[in-house]
Amino acid sequence: MNLKPTKPLSGFVELTPAQQRCFDENAAKMVDSLKTAGFGRLDLPTIERFEVLTDKDNFEDIETEMYVFEKGDTKMGLRYDGTIGLARFVAGHINDLTFPFRAYQFAKNYRGERPQKGRYREFYQMDLDILGQGDLSPDYDIEIITTMNDALTSIKDTIGNVYVRVGSRAVWNQAFAALGVVGEDKIRNTLIIIDKREKMPADEFAAALRDAAGADAANKIAAAFDNPKSLAGISSELDDALAQLEMVVQRAQAAGVDARLDLSIVRGHGYYTGVVFEYYFADSDIKTQIGGGGRYENLVSKFSKAKIVGVGAGFGPSRLLVPLIESGKLDLSKYERQADVAVLPMGAAQVDAALNAVRAIRAAGLVAVPFLDTNKKFKAMMEYADKIRARFAMIIGEDEAKAGLVALKDMTTGQQASFPVEQAIKKVKDS
Amino acid sequence: MNLKPTKPLSGFVELTPAQQRCFDENAAKMVDSLKTAGFGRLDLPTIERFEVLTDKDNFEDIETEMYVFEKGDTKMGLRYDGTIGLARFVAGHINDLTFPFRAYQFAKNYRGERPQKGRYREFYQMDLDILGQGDLSPDYDIEIITTMNDALTSIKDTIGNVYVRVGSRAVWNQAFAALGVVGEDKIRNTLIIIDKREKMPADEFAAALRDAAGADAANKIAAAFDNPKSLAGISSELDDALAQLEMVVQRAQAAGVDARLDLSIVRGHGYYTGVVFEYYFADSDIKTQIGGGGRYENLVSKFSKAKIVGVGAGFGPSRLLVPLIESGKLDLSKYERQADVAVLPMGAAQVDAALNAVRAIRAAGLVAVPFLDTNKKFKAMMEYADKIRARFAMIIGEDEAKAGLVALKDMTTGQQASFPVEQAIKKVKDS
Numbered sequence: 012m013n014l015k016p017t018k019p020l021s022g023f024v025e026l027t028p029a030q031q032r033c034f035d036e037n038a039a040k041m042v043d044s045l046k047t048a049g050f051g052r053l054d055l056p057t058i059e060r061f062e063v064l065t066d067k068d069n070f071e072d073i074e075t076e077m078y079v080f081e082k083g084d085t086k087m088g089l090r091y092d093g094t095i096g097l098a099r100f101v102a103g104h105i106n107d108l109t110f111p112f113r114a115y116q117f118a119k120n121y122r123g124e125r126p127q128k129g130r131y132r133e134f135y136q137m138d139l140d141i142l143g144q145g146d147l148s149p150d151y152d153i154e155i156i157t158t159m160n161d162a163l164t165s166i167k168d169t170i171g172n173v174y175v176r177v178g179s180r181a182v183w184n185q186a187f188a189a190l191g192v193v194g195e196d197k198i199r200n201t202l203i204i205i206d207k208r209e210k211m212p213a214d215e216f217a218a219a220l221r222d223a224a225g226a227d228a229a230n231k232i233a234a235a236f237d238n239p240k241s242l243a244g245i246s247s248e249l250d251d252a253l254a255q256l257e258m259v260v261q262r263a264q265a266a267g268v269d270a271r272l273d274l275s276i277v278r279g280h281g282y283y284t285g286v287v288f289e290y291y292f293a294d295s296d297i298k299t300q301i302g303g304g305g306r307y308e309n310l311v312s313k314f315s316k317a318k319i320v321g322v323g324a325g326f327g328p329s330r331l332l333v334p335l336i337e338s339g340k341l342d343l344s345k346y347e348r349q350a351d352v353a354v355l356p357m358g359a360a361q362v363d364a365a366l367n368a369v370r371a372i373r374a375a376g377l378v379a380v381p382f383l384d385t386n387k388k389f390k391a392m393m394e395y396a397d398k399i400r401a402r403f404a405m406i407i408g409e410d411e412a413k414a415g416l417v418a419l420k421d422m423t424t425g426q427q428a429s430f431p432v433e434q435a436i437k438k439v440k441d442s
Numbered sequence: 443m444n445l446k447p448t449k450p451l452s453g454f455v456e457l458t459p460a461q462q463r464c465f466d467e468n469a470a471k472m473v474d475s476l477k478t479a480g481f482g483r484l485d486l487p488t489i490e491r492f493e494v495l496t497d498k499d500n501f502e503d504i505e506t507e508m509y510v511f512e513k514g515d516t517k518m519g520l521r522y523d524g525t526i527g528l529a530r531f532v533a534g535h536i537n538d539l540t541f542p543f544r545a546y547q548f549a550k551n552y553r554g555e556r557p558q559k560g561r562y563r564e565f566y567q568m569d570l571d572i573l574g575q576g577d578l579s580p581d582y583d584i585e586i587i588t589t590m591n592d593a594l595t596s597i598k599d600t601i602g603n604v605y606v607r608v609g610s611r612a613v614w615n616q617a618f619a620a621l622g623v624v625g626e627d628k629i630r631n632t633l634i635i636i637d638k639r640e641k642m643p644a645d646e647f648a649a650a651l652r653d654a655a656g657a658d659a660a661n662k663i664a665a666a667f668d669n670p671k672s673l674a675g676i677s678s679e680l681d682d683a684l685a686q687l688e689m690v691v692q693r694a695q696a697a698g699v700d701a702r703l704d705l706s707i708v709r710g711h712g713y714y715t716g717v718v719f720e721y722y723f724a725d726s727d728i729k730t731q732i733g734g735g736g737r738y739e740n741l742v743s744k745f746s747k748a749k750i751v752g753v754g755a756g757f758g759p760s761r762l763l764v765p766l767i768e769s770g771k772l773d774l775s776k777y778e779r780q781a782d783v784a785v786l787p788m789g790a791a792q793v794d795a796a797l798n799a800v801r802a803i804r805a806a807g808l809v810a811v812p813f814l815d816t817n818k819k820f821k822a823m824m825e826y827a828d829k830i831r832a833r834f835a836m837i838i839g840e841d842e843a844k845a846g847l848v849a850l851k852d853m854t855t856g857q858q859a860s861f862p863v864e865q866a867i868k869k870v871k872d873s
Binding site (some may be wrong): 157313 | 445448449462465466477480482488489491493511513516530533535538539542552563564574578581693746780781794804807808811813814830
């Protein structure tokens with residue numbers, strides 16, 4: 012018989028138990044900071060109707076990357092981000108939700124793009140959004156920026172410091188209007204070029220910007236990257252948008268966020284209308300963004316006539332953590348511990364006593380793992396206790412069991428002594 | 443423009459935030475009990491190669507229910523249970539893992555079956571397995587049965603009591619051999635009939651069992667459902683298998699599990715070879731099983747020549763909890779609280795003070811949610827604090843802000859008094 016392949020499909024992550032524990036503990040810290048900020052979890056379907064998933068708003072072409080299939084007469088596909096499901100859900104529950112509505116998602120998403128380093132076909136995405144019905148104060152922009160910062164800072168020990176670059180679509184909308192960059196296509200093309208600024212050589216970027224926006228406008232736009240104030244005084248609407256952006260950056264800084272005003276941040280999505288931002292590592296060779304978000308004026312327009320405005324952010328725990336975990340640069344030793352106590356009955360007659368001890372240890376909130384292959388040699392049992400990195404081995408021999416005792420061995424120091432079970436558990440708990 | 447549909451696809455679960463909090467908190471309790479039992483999480487891909495997913499071992503026809511699609515030249519599909527991925531993973535990591543290997547999964551699975559009450563096309567499945575290399579003591583059967591019992595008992599307040607019916611494939615294998623039920627097809631067909639016993643009228647079941655096993659064997663098999671001891675003395679191997687089953691049931695009972703020996707439990711999967719078991723509600727109208735598992739002799743045979751034996755269990759948190767949550771029978775009020783403190787600045791000038799207060803409240807580990815639409819009326823702000831079920835409203839007015847004070851209103855009693863922020867936070871924390 013031919014054996015089936017044991018490797019997962021290319022582009023799919025598979026972690027060992029210790030790596031997984033590292034991922035999960037870091038993810039849990041980030042989730043906790045979202046919960047403390049009053050975001051409730053939405054767990055939306057992974058499969059959506061094809062017509063729901065198609066979205067011409069993206070700057071990139073998502074459709075070729077989508078996993079699409081049919082079941083019965085229905086064409087459907089796998090979610091590739093959190094926004095579309097959120098929009099569908101909110102449109103369907105407008106009368107049940109309390110606005111401003113705060114929600115986070117922590118879910119697997121799928122993009123069948125060519126696998127490359129740090130990019131996965133299946134990946135976790137965290138999304139957080141605050142949605143208003145009709146309107147939503149721009150002060151909520153600070154809430155999203157600081158909450159995402161808190162989430163990333165909660166795993167500072169793992170990923171180091173981060174900073175956030177804050178731009179504004181509102182500033183560009185006003186600047187474009189004043190500089191004669193008008194018409195949907197021209198605006199969109201100019202934004203796409205600005206979004207690519209750091210990926211292009213300087214002269215190529217300058218030429219592309221001139222092509223998209225015209226020579227005069229391109230000069231003024233380019234000057235604003237280094238000196239946003241060069242856009243001041245052109246129109247009062249533009250001055251207002253600039254002031255609003257400055258206020259968001261200052262308030263984020265006041266909240267302890269390393270926020271930097273940067274007009275080259277525009278984000279690759281058509282629906283942003285206000286502040287946009289991207290997070291970056293402060294002390295890493297990795298120069299690509301970690302995640303980001305922004306403000307949008309009409310989330311649910313494809314699903315409902317209601318006006319839902321919001322501000323949201325998204326980032327990828329898989330992209331953030333998996334390359335680091337797999338690089339060997341992280342010390343994973345603390346994630347290798349599988350038990351507090353390995354319980355080792357020395358023979359079949361001690362199994363009942365061992366199972367009782369296991370139950371008592373777990374009831375005390377400690378992790379207990381028994382080794383029940385009592386036909387194995389003592390050496391194999393101790394090796395198991397060592398391999399699962401148990402802090403203690405609880406050895407239950409014939410004599411000890413008769414006397415109601417267990418031998419407790421500290422796996423770090425090698426010290427061993429006999430106690431009644433309850434006393435041994437207390438010793439583990441206090442250690 | 444035509445609006446897109448807001449409902450999820452038929453058979454897909456979508457919970458409101460309060461319902462989701464109920465689901466998540468119950469799921470977390472079950473996961474915690476698996477962790478305390480020393481099971482580490484495996485988070486395996488949702489998408490597998492089609493050839494990995496196909497499996498003739500199932501009594502039911504899975505293939506027509508699978509979600510299958512192609513990307514490039516690769517045919518693939520969505521996982522429908524936890525076993526196949528586990529087998530693939532273990533076969534690929536035999537040299538990296540410590541055996542007995544203890545793993546749990548808590549993941550979404552997919553079956554495109556006709557949606558019906560309590561059955562979903564996307565559903566969570568919890569799986570726990572203990573795997574041995576070469577051999578594994580049958581005493582580990584108790585570990586799985588008690589751990590699954592602990593997981594279900596951890597949410598007793600939600601689902602009530604459970605009991606477990608324990609049968610044995612080993613008993614039937616020996617009984618069939620002694621009673622002349624031989625040949626792969628005859629054995630398989632007889633097991634399939636036994637598995638359906640409770641879904642068939644008694645006379646229909648008796649006839650089907652006669653057809654599958656022959657009249658003599660059918661009589662002896664039927665007698666054993668009510669009186670397992672009627673199989674005693676037929677062969678020494680059968681006696682051993684019966685004694686082993688009795689021991690597992692007794693030890694599970696000794697561990698506080700409501701375990702009942704029941705030979706009509708055989709489980710609908712070809713690969714079981716020893717003890718098999720199913721959990722049921724003790725105090726509910728729902729008579730169908732909650733989940734179950736059993737012992738298997740060769741998990742990875744399709745992937746590797748290594749011999750991996752194990753015992754595992756699986757159950758569906760979606761099937762277990764979602765119908766209950768949606769039935770309205772559960773009191774969801776405690777899951778409706780979205781914040782400890784709603785922070786309400788009375789005007790734009792108080793927003794900075796409000797954001798500072800929010801930060802301080804969250805730093806104290808409490809959930810703080812600000813209401814920043816300061817153009818709204820005071821009544822709307824208080825309504826928001828009430829709707830998100832905040833325990834307290836922290837009201838920041840102009841005079842209070844000047845004096846460095848906040849007004850703290852207890853949303854339950856309506857009592858209100860002014861304090862410095864830190865003192866107000868302490869009051870919330872102590873309440």
